[in-house]
Amino acid sequence: MLTTLQIKSAKPAERAYKLADTGGLFVLVQPNGSKLWRYKFRLDGVEGLQALGAFPEVTLADARLAHAESRKLVAKGVHPVQARRDERESRAHAELHRVKGNFGAVCADWNAATGAVLRPATVLQRNREIEKDLTPRFKDRPISKITRLELTAALKEVEARAPEVARNLRNYLWGIFEYAIDSGLIADNPVPPVRVLRKRNQENHPALSPDLLSEFLRKLDAIDTLHEQTRIAMLLVVLTACRKAEVTGGKWSEIDLNAAAWEIPAYRMKAGRAHWVPLSRQCMKLLQELRALVPEDSVYLFPNRLDPDRPMADRTLNALMERLGFSGDGTPHGMRATFSTHFNAAGASIDVIEHCLAHLPGNRVRAAYNRHAYQAERRDLLQTWANHVDQLRANLPSSGRSRSTVPGTAKGATTSGQCRRACPTAGYTTKGRRS
Structure with a gap:
């Protein structure tokens, strides 16, 4: 088994070479002098290689601890590289939800991303309708927890008072949740289809004779x-x-x-x-x-x-x-x-x-x-x-x-x-x- 002194004393050569520890763990000494921890393993008969960091930032003790965790995963038939990638993504996703995951934050980001190409009057109307009927109900809710039934109930409530506003809100909601999908916050859009609202009785503006x-x-x-x-x-x-x-x-x-x-x-x-x-x-x-x-x-x-x-x-x-x-x-x-x-x-x-x-x-x-x-x-x-x-x-x-x-x-x-x-x-x- 390796010692810290051996790793420190290792000199670079014309070609990269290995310093073996135990159980597939080794240090790869590069021609440029860098020393990289690697774990060589086999899973279902296929050879794999996992990077565990660089010495001395990752000490010998740290490398052996990470190596031990990876060996346990391999023993269970789990690929350690994929497991670490999944863990990183999970942490990043949790942080994204914590910072950007509530309805109010997503709505603000969507508004900033889409409002620049709209007329100022359109943006004002949109914000006014959202702040009146959506913000009080959903602002602090995680967007991933808002259900179709909740959205339908909210739209129906507004429709009873102002049918056109309800139609506008449904369009806004569709854009907000699509933006959330593109941001990696949710996988599906829960906004109900247009059919949940009554058909518009479309009439032309009356004109004076x-x-x-x-x-x-x-x-x-x-x-x-x-x-x-x-x-x-x-x-x-x-x-x-x-x-x-x-x-x-x-x-x-x-x-x-x-x-x-x-x-x-x-x-x-x-x-x-x-x-x-x-x-x-x-x-x-x-x-x-x-x-x-x-x-x-x-x-x-x-x-x-x-x-x-x-x-x-x-x-x-x-x-x-x-x-x-x-x-x-x-x-x-x-x-x-x-x-x-x-x-x-x-x-x-x-x-x-x-x-x-x-x-x-x-x-x-x-x-x-x-x-x-x-x-x-x-x-x-x-x-x-x-x-x-x-x-x-x-x-x-x-x-x-x-x-x-x-x-x-x-x-x-x-x-x-x-x-x-x-x-x-x-x-x-x-x-x-x-x-």
């Missing part, structure tokens, strides 16, 4: 107790055919008053593509008046009155329509449908209409070849729409424009000068009335 839009605009003009920024936000939703969140979350840095254009960045758009919006004369007038109402250092067009670092509250414009008596007849988002219906009925170019609405082309092959942005046509169309809105606000009869004079048609487009001659009174004051 021309008569109702005319009535709504006149009521919007007449109300004296309305915050002026809210009135302007509502008019911009109507005039630009943009989504409500795109308008209320707008920033001054996106507006080019000299070019009469609004460039909404991709991260704020539903389809994840930047959207160019030509601004009619009416929109320009509103923005100039808004600039005088909003503090010069404001980032947002419509800063939240309670917290200027956030944009206008999401439901402000919906609440305005309800307040004016149009609940169920239309929504701010439905103004896009009113715009689309008007120009589709008038025979305007579908491509121009869809570009104004920031819709992805339905025909992918055609879209791949047609790179035209229709900027001039879109400017004419939105100016014509603003003039038409003027007529509705004044409750004037339709101009009776023929198909061939609608901007964006195949036969030609109405120029801005023609639009001005058709409606010379266009323009808004801060009260929203024509100047």
Whole structure:
């Protein structure tokens, strides 16, 4: 059997050589001078070799102790190398569960990993719904101990109050548990399938008819107790055919008053593509008046009155329509449908209409070849729409424009000068009335 002095005294040679101890344990002396503990064994007739560390970090006594444990495993038919690997993985897994294994920690990591590519408004909504309905129930629970029955019960409870929120929560949970699988915390996803929730009764956003839009605009003009920024936000939703969140979350840095254009960045758009919006004369007038109402250092067009670092509250414009008596007849988002219906009925170019609405082309092959942005046509169309809105606000009869004079048609487009001659009174004051 070896002694510590023998191991210390061993000199390196041109080739590696062994210093045997007992029972298959030996020191491998390398040409570079390192001395490595090795255990040679046979299991089911197959030779194996286990590394037990390096001398002097692993002393002779330590090596013999590890060797003795490994020999016991071999006697039981257990591969000592695999047993040690399993033990290391088990310890690492236990530590992972201790530090990162509860629902709250996994949720935070998932949020950080996925939130960067989402719109800020989407992240805010997601966090709000999770913190209200999931965090109180599951935050400190080990994620591996949460069962499908528990998740189903939680979703059913929320569904009774808010079906759409329950659907959102199920989607969040699916992502959270998939992230836990990828992190090595769990092996299976316990989130229940969509069928546990009632089928969505999907309806389009209600849109105001021309008569109702005319009535709504006149009521919007007449109300004296309305915050002026809210009135302007509502008019911009109507005039630009943009989504409500795109308008209320707008920033001054996106507006080019000299070019009469609004460039909404991709991260704020539903389809994840930047959207160019030509601004009619009416929109320009509103923005100039808004600039005088909003503090010069404001980032947002419509800063939240309670917290200027956030944009206008999401439901402000919906609440305005309800307040004016149009609940169920239309929504701010439905103004896009009113715009689309008007120009589709008038025979305007579908491509121009869809570009104004920031819709992805339905025909992918055609879209791949047609790179035209229709900027001039879109400017004419939105100016014509603003003039038409003027007529509705004044409750004037339709101009009776023929198909061939609608901007964006195949036969030609109405120029801005023609639009001005058709409606010379266009323009808004801060009260929203024509100047």
